[in-house]
Structures are given as structure tokens and as C-alpha cells.
Amino acid sequence: MTLSPGTYIIHDTDLDWILSYYTGTDRIGTWQINGAADQKGWYVKRYPESSMYAIQSIASKKYIPTGLDGTNLRGAEEGDAAVFHLEHQFKDFYLIKSIGTDVYLNHPNVKPNSMDSYYPSNFTKDAPKDCFWRFERISDDAGSSLKPKTDTSEPVSSLLVPQPVVDALSSQGSSNLRTDEMHFYTDMLFNMPRTPFIWTQRIAALDWARKLGASNVPTMESYNEYERRLESALRSKNNKNQNE
Incomplete structure (x- = not known):
């Protein structure tokens, strides 16, 4: 089942925490739902005439990147955004697979230290259970269109x-x-x-x-x-x- 572009809240399927990009710390991870501005959700955008996606934070307009910056997953501009296949599993559960690197976005639920209030997300080569995400559709709004990677639109x-x-x-x-x-x-x-x-x-x-x-x-x-x-x-x- 192909996911339609739009606005989504993306849930960790273990704790039901939500995937967020916090601008203050410049980190992507899962937090408990708290109604903060950084938890407005994500624009899930699809490239024209393809089944490939980019995922953009509504609050910061930053995208999920192609890889880690050191040990952290930080927001990226569109040119450095990861391109994903969203692999449907069942109901509204998906695996988020980065094209070209064949790694999956995961939520290992391991805190850097006990004082942190979030779990950092990262990428893994394997697809264990902590790579499942639940996409809660909020609206049809997918934000601005993705810029083409080249001048041609050949699919x-x-x-x-x-x-x-x-x-x-x-x-x-x-x-x-x-x-x-x-x-x-x-x-x-x-x-x-x-x-x-x-x-x-x-x-x-x-x-x-x-x-x-x-x-x-x-x-x-x-x-x-x-x-x-x-x-x-x-x-x-x-x-x-x-x-x-």
C-alpha cells in the first residue's frame, strides 16, 4: 500500500512516542507527546512519478538526513535529505528505508544518559522490530513540492x-x-x-x-x-x- 503524501504524526510502535525534530538541540528522535511546537508533525513528500519520499519537519522545515552527524541525527536542507522507500507492513505500519544506503530509520529506545527526555533515532542495516513506525495521517497538506534533482522529469x-x-x-x-x-x-x-x-x-x-x-x-x-x-x-x- 503506497502512502499518500500529506501531514503525519510518526509514532514509535513500541512506546507510542512520536518522531520529532527539536530545533533547540538540533536532534531527531522520539519524545513523549507534549504538544510542543516541535511536535507539529512531518510533511511526507513524494517525488513526482515515483514511489520515493522525503520527510520534512513542519516546525523547522528541516529534512531527515542521509546519515548521522557524529552520533546524532540532525536536520538537513532539501539537497542533503535522505530519499526513502516506505515499505508497508500492515495497517498503518511502515519501514522507512533509505535508498542508496539500504539502511532503515529506527527507534532503539536507548537514552544517551538518564537525564535525557528523548530517545535518539538513527539508522541500522537490519530491520528488527524497532524499525517499525506508525503513520497517523493528519491532513492532505504535504508542504511545498520537492525540487527535481535534475532538469529532466523522466521517471x-x-x-x-x-x-x-x-x-x-x-x-x-x-x-x-x-x-x-x-x-x-x-x-x-x-x-x-x-x-x-x-x-x-x-x-x-x-x-x-x-x-x-x-x-x-x-x-x-x-x-x-x-x-x-x-x-x-x-x-x-x-x-x-x-x-x-
Whole structure:
């Protein structure tokens, strides 16, 4: 069951505390319901023509980020927001899975110290029971629309995997795939199509490689770094050729 965009209160399914972003401490975690301004809920936004979401605090307008800042989960601007699949379990219970890193938002209910009044949330690779969240729908208001990641609006559903890449990956044992090989294969995925893949399609391609059984598949963050280094090397080469 696909979750409709809108305003939600997101509940921890163990204690029924609610997921909140507290601006004073710049932390995301679960607190008891107290009616504070920071507990207005979340805008759950869906990217156009996709099943992917971003989650924004109504009070602070900050988003749930892609990862921890040290030991804390802090609010992020839209450009650094995590992109999620909301995996329906039953009734209004969902798992919140970060795309590209394959980790789940959880509520381990462990306080940093006994004086704290909240439980910090974080991410985990596994999906135990403390990764279930209950989405209480408040209204249809989903806030402002998400900005597109690229200039094109081509949907993720149009993703086509080139057959040479399928053959190349299928013929390799997962234990034989080195990180540089995975960069090579994913680069082929992204650059072989006549029209370059958009950002969301790149994420889908990486998820596809993982499901195929490949090891050392890069995250979007590591791939972006790889692209930056590649572009830098190409610029240096071009400058060298121009100076000769």
C-alpha cells in the first residue's frame, strides 16, 4: 500500500512516542507527546512519478538526513535529505528505508544518559522490530513540492538496463567483483543510455546491482565522489593538452 503524501504524526510502535525534530538541540528522535511546537508533525513528500519520499519537519522545515552527524541525527536542507522507500507492513505500519544506503530509520529506545527526555533515532542495516513506525495521517497538506534533482522529469520506471551490463555482472561471481570493477559497471549503466540517467534512476541502478548479488556496490555518495574525481582528471588532461 503506497502512502499518500500529506501531514503525519510518526509514532514509535513500541512506546507510542512520536518522531520529532527539536530545533533547540538540533536532534531527531522520539519524545513523549507534549504538544510542543516541535511536535507539529512531518510533511511526507513524494517525488513526482515515483514511489520515493522525503520527510520534512513542519516546525523547522528541516529534512531527515542521509546519515548521522557524529552520533546524532540532525536536520538537513532539501539537497542533503535522505530519499526513502516506505515499505508497508500492515495497517498503518511502515519501514522507512533509505535508498542508496539500504539502511532503515529506527527507534532503539536507548537514552544517551538518564537525564535525557528523548530517545535518539538513527539508522541500522537490519530491520528488527524497532524499525517499525506508525503513520497517523493528519491532513492532505504535504508542504511545498520537492525540487527535481535534475532538469529532466523522466521517471524511474523508464529505467532500462543494457544487456551487455547484465551479461557482464551475471558472469561474475560476487566475490570476484572489486570496488573499481563495480565503479566501471555502474559507470556503464549510467553512460550507455542515449539519454543519461537522472538522479533517481542512478539510485535504482545501484539497487539493481545489489539485488543481482554484486558486492562492493558504491553508495550514491561514493559514486558522486568518483564522478568528481573523474571530471577533475578529465579537466586536468584537457588543460594539459591545450598547453602543449
